[in-house]
Amino acid sequence: MNTLSNRLLSLSPSATLAMSAKSAELKAQGIDVVNMSVGEPDFDTPDYIKQAAKKAVDENWTRYSPVPGYADLKKAICAKLRRENALEYEPDQIVVSNGAKQAICNAVLSLVNPGDEVIIPAPYWVSYPQMAILAGGVPVHIPTAIENDFKITPSQLEEAITPKTKLIILCSPSNPTGSIYSAKELEDLSSVILSHPGVLVISDEIYEHLNYVGAHASIAAVPGMQERTAVVNGVSKAYAMTGWRIGFIAAPKWMAKGCSTLQGQYTSGPSSLSQRAALEAWEGDQSCVETMRLAFQRRRDLIVRLAGEIPGLEVNVPQGAFYLFPKCSSYFGKTVGGRRIENSTDFAMMLLEVAHVATVAGDAFGAPEYFRMSYATSDENITEALRRIAEVLR
Numbered sequence: 001m002n003t004l005s006n007r008l009l010s011l012s013p014s015a016t017l018a019m020s021a022k023s024a025e026l027k028a029q030g031i032d033v034v035n036m037s038v039g040e041p042d043f044d045t046p047d048y049i050k051q052a053a054k055k056a057v058d059e060n061w062t063r064y065s066p067v068p069g070y071a072d073l074k075k076a077i078c079a080k081l082r083r084e085n086a087l088e089y090e091p092d093q094i095v096v097s098n099g100a101k102q103a104i105c106n107a108v109l110s111l112v113n114p115g116d117e118v119i120i121p122a123p124y125w126v127s128y129p130q131m132a133i134l135a136g137g138v139p140v141h142i143p144t145a146i147e148n149d150f151k152i153t154p155s156q157l158e159e160a161i162t163p164k165t166k167l168i169i170l171c172s173p174s175n176p177t178g179s180i181y182s183a184k185e186l187e188d189l190s191s192v193i194l195s196h197p198g199v200l201v202i203s204d205e206i207y208e209h210l211n212y213v214g215a216h217a218s219i220a221a222v223p224g225m226q227e228r229t230a231v232v233n234g235v236s237k238a239y240a241m242t243g244w245r246i247g248f249i250a251a252p253k254w255m256a257k258g259c260s261t262l263q264g265q266y267t268s269g270p271s272s273l274s275q276r277a278a279l280e281a282w283e284g285d286q287s288c289v290e291t292m293r294l295a296f297q298r299r300r301d302l303i304v305r306l307a308g309e310i311p312g313l314e315v316n317v318p319q320g321a322f323y324l325f326p327k328c329s330s331y332f333g334k335t336v337g338g339r340r341i342e343n344s345t346d347f348a349m350m351l352l353e354v355a356h357v358a359t360v361a362g363d364a365f366g367a368p369e370y371f372r373m374s375y376a377t378s379d380e381n382i383t384e385a386l387r388r389i390a391e392v393l394r
């Protein structure tokens, strides 16, 4: 018997997490898989952050926290937003959640009514449309391609907005493309948004610090936009803290209050110990962020060079995050490694089962001609993965 709710039946599982699980399964069978599927730093959480968590255990930070997070953590987040983004927020505009993922989902569920349109540029992070669907909303995609570095233009945005548009979800630096919107590009998109009263923005800035071209720009810094925007960020990527599950929104008070009400009925405040660790991450020595950024930049250069040498793959130079998003459609309709390739799922499955490299098919990101490789792994793994891919594609 299966009596799952319609809400759940309309939901698909996370393709990134599914591919990662599949890769772990093959590994458990003794197959030597290079895993470039899930996007998470391969670094350990820095010691000073771990120390703060150990101290928090001994000091008995073991009870429920306030639903939107500890007061001192919210203050530290306001200080971070001031220091790094020149954005002014009060602590009651911050809601700390179980990762940026819950922060985004809180905001979507708090804002979207059934039938509301949610504009999501494609390629998109796999969870955005699913969250919109969960809220009863209608995802509206704006397609982009590698030729324009996967960025939408103001006129594309203007065309996509209708009287039903409630929300736009932007991600810069982007997962899965690594593209970054400049301050000027965000200003141009903002002029369109500001001409449509009532249209709100979720700005996912979780990859803020993985930027290889210069200063991070937040759309909330464009005059008039802060009142319309929920800025999302967290410690997962910048501080190698994916398992700690701490993210936040910084938003207009009414929006933050809504997210806090939802969270209070749903999960309560996030882990007390993780919040103490996150406080140390934002307040402590920041040099680990730059050390990891430089490592990712070096790996980006390596993977761009190696992938660029493989005929049939079209590659751009991603400006941030830790993903390469090559176009693989030149292989569609061909037989590779003994497999017939009709789409990017076939392509990614062939890479996994024949070359033993785990990637994620572009379909899940709304870009069926592409596939995603996470280069948040060692230089040796990157070199070996690309050697295997080159061999099977030869």
Ligand code: PMP
Pocket: 039, 098, 099, 100, 101, 102, 125, 171, 174, 175, 204, 206, 234, 235, 236, 242, 245, 246, 247
């Ligand atoms: N947004 C994007 C674009 C991501 O890639 C991720 C990583 N899964 C998240 C949000 C969620 O981050 P967290 O691990 O903090 O929930």
Ligand code: GLU
Pocket: 014, 016, 017, 037, 038, 039, 040, 101, 126, 127, 175
């Ligand atoms: N952000 C990562 C990814 O896209 C983590 C997996 C997930 O949360 O979907 O691979």
